[in-house]
Amino acid sequence: MRVLVVEDDPKIASFVTKGLKQSGFAVDQAADGEQGLAYAVGTAYDAVVADIMLPKLAGLQLVQRLRTSGSQVPVLFLSAKATVEDRVRGLQAGGDDYLTKPFAFSELLARVQALIRRSTQAVETSSVTAGDVTLNLLTRAVTRAGEVVELQPREFSLLEYLLRHAGRTVTKTMILEHVWDYSFDPQTNVVDVLVHRLRAKVDPDRRRLQTIRGVGYVFRPV
Amino acid sequence: MRVLVVEDDPKIASFVTKGLKQSGFAVDQAADGEQGLAYAVGTAYDAVVADIMLPKLAGLQLVQRLRTSGSQVPVLFLSAKATVEDRVRGLQAGGDDYLTKPFAFSELLARVQALIRRSTQAVETSSVTAGDVTLNLLTRAVTRAGEVVELQPREFSLLEYLLRHAGRTVTKTMILEHVWDYSFDPQTNVVDVLVHRLRAKVDPDRRRLQTIRGVGYVFRPV
DNA sequence: CTTCGACAACGAGGACGCGCATACGCCCCA
DNA sequence: TGGGGCGTATGCGCGTCCTCGTTGTCGAAG
Numbered sequence: 001m002r003v004l005v006v007e008d009d010p011k012i013a014s015f016v017t018k019g020l021k022q023s024g025f026a027v028d029q030a031a032d033g034e035q036g037l038a039y040a041v042g043t044a045y046d047a048v049v050a051d052i053m054l055p056k057l058a059g060l061q062l063v064q065r066l067r068t069s070g071s072q073v074p075v076l077f078l079s080a081k082a083t084v085e086d087r088v089r090g091l092q093a094g095g096d097d098y099l100t101k102p103f104a105f106s107e108l109l110a111r112v113q114a115l116i117r118r119s120t121q122a123v124e125t126s127s128v129t130a131g132d133v134t135l136n137l138l139t140r141a142v143t144r145a146g147e148v149v150e151l152q153p154r155e156f157s158l159l160e161y162l163l164r165h166a167g168r169t170v171t172k173t174m175i176l177e178h179v180w181d182y183s184f185d186p187q188t189n190v191v192d193v194l195v196h197r198l199r200a201k202v203d204p205d206r207r208r209l210q211t212i213r214g215v216g217y218v219f220r221p222v
Numbered sequence: 223m224r225v226l227v228v229e230d231d232p233k234i235a236s237f238v239t240k241g242l243k244q245s246g247f248a249v250d251q252a253a254d255g256e257q258g259l260a261y262a263v264g265t266a267y268d269a270v271v272a273d274i275m276l277p278k279l280a281g282l283q284l285v286q287r288l289r290t291s292g293s294q295v296p297v298l299f300l301s302a303k304a305t306v307e308d309r310v311r312g313l314q315a316g317g318d319d320y321l322t323k324p325f326a327f328s329e330l331l332a333r334v335q336a337l338i339r340r341s342t343q344a345v346e347t348s349s350v351t352a353g354d355v356t357l358n359l360l361t362r363a364v365t366r367a368g369e370v371v372e373l374q375p376r377e378f379s380l381l382e383y384l385l386r387h388a389g390r391t392v393t394k395t396m397i398l399e400h401v402w403d404y405s406f407d408p409q410t411n412v413v414d415v416l417v418h419r420l421r422a423k424v425d426p427d428r429r430r431l432q433t434i435r436g437v438g439y440v441f442r443p444v
Numbered sequence: 445c446t447t448c449g450a451c452a453a454c455g456a457g458g459a460c461g462c463g464c465a466t467a468c469g470c471c472c473c474a
Numbered sequence: 475t476g477g478g479g480c481g482t483a484t485g486c487g488c489g490t491c492c493t494c495g496t497t498g499t500c501g502a503a504g
Contacts, residue, residue, distance in 0.1 A: 011407070012406065015395075015405075015407040018395060019393065019395035019396075019407075021436075022394065022395055022436070022437050022438060023393060023395075102406075103405060104399055105395050105396070105399050105405060106396060106399060117264075127290050136290065138290065138291070138391060139389055139391055139440065140391050140434055140437070140440070152435075152489090152491080153437065188493070189452085189453095189492095189493085190492065192451095192453070193453090193454085193491080193493090194491085195452095196452090196453060199453095211451095211452070211453090213450095213451070213452075213501080214451070374478090374480080376479080408481095410482065410483090411463080411481095411482080412480085412481060412482085414462090414463060414464070414465095415465090415480085415481075415482085416480085416481095417463090418463090418465065418466095419480090433462095433463070433464095435462065435490075436462075436490090
């Protein structure tokens, strides 16, 4: 799940970004409205968290432009101002939710998750299973054939992505985009290396995680 | 008191809902398992009444998903099937009680009230236990393997938070928010230091309080 | 069937950064 | 004013993950 955070206050920005990353999101940061808009139109985010008061381009305008450009991405506004009128204006501009500073991070997290859940209309599952491999997002525990497997963060992230797309081919570019925050090809073989490490832990008999030469990989549940 | 009723048969649904409302409960209705799960994860209900045979997502799966998402809400199953095996499976899946159709409404009511009474009592308990570690909220006393351990207020608070989320990963951000009242990252290593102090007292062999690198910590009962 | 090129797999090495530990200092309360 | 509690500062060790070079494998064309 990719989230864009548009916030000019570096303290709040790092706080929100850190928290979301710890909760398993891929997070991009933008420091002003223009940059935020550029990121948002360039990448398919699952949610946007934006401050109302932003340099260069205010949050409300940002969302309006985003909407006129056809994007349906759910937007959560942050603001110090809390009047009913402000909330209404935010929602009229195309925002989906509103949070007043100061806020508890857990509330932000809950709202972001709610927005994503609503927009994807997918029920939030806390575990993903494909074949004999199960991955629990809450405990970060992974089991294969009942055996517990210890995974690194990157490996966990990759496996989650593969399981969510089990049976479908995922390209290396898609993996780079979701497991890393790269929106470009860093010209390396990180993916290959990570796949190798993941196989050693999760697919020792090499039946599950198959290579599609020249394209990417498929996870075939067994 | 909020109750969620998940039942696809409209006659039974309205019968149960009406009766509960008349008894003073706030009642929400869901017609299938997916909807029910969505409601249940989105709202803090005091009890859930669910049919076993549901469209889209069966009652048993519903409860399993609910439990893995961390919810402790008591669940009462309704079912036409009444074999002992069915009852066992229902309880294994995380259900709290079982009622066979057809049933008298007064019995349903009595059971729902009993479930709520039991669960709220459990919440108000004055001690939290996970594995061999017990923490008494009234006396502020902590024991590990029967031995009394002296804790400072902050350490106590952290341990309480960890025990209440035992088995689940808690991020540093969440800890900062609950143990301190920071809604911003104070850019320090307070959490690390406190974890270190807590480990020295409560987890000398370092088996319980484990590090999830880049994310936070898990308390694994032992 | 052979050959060659391209891509993938794998192992080793190394840099960076996180978490841990320890020492220190401030502040509150007795 | 002394001591305990607790936040701060800092160096170190190690885990994690990226890079690089080599080996292995696949596939297409001759």
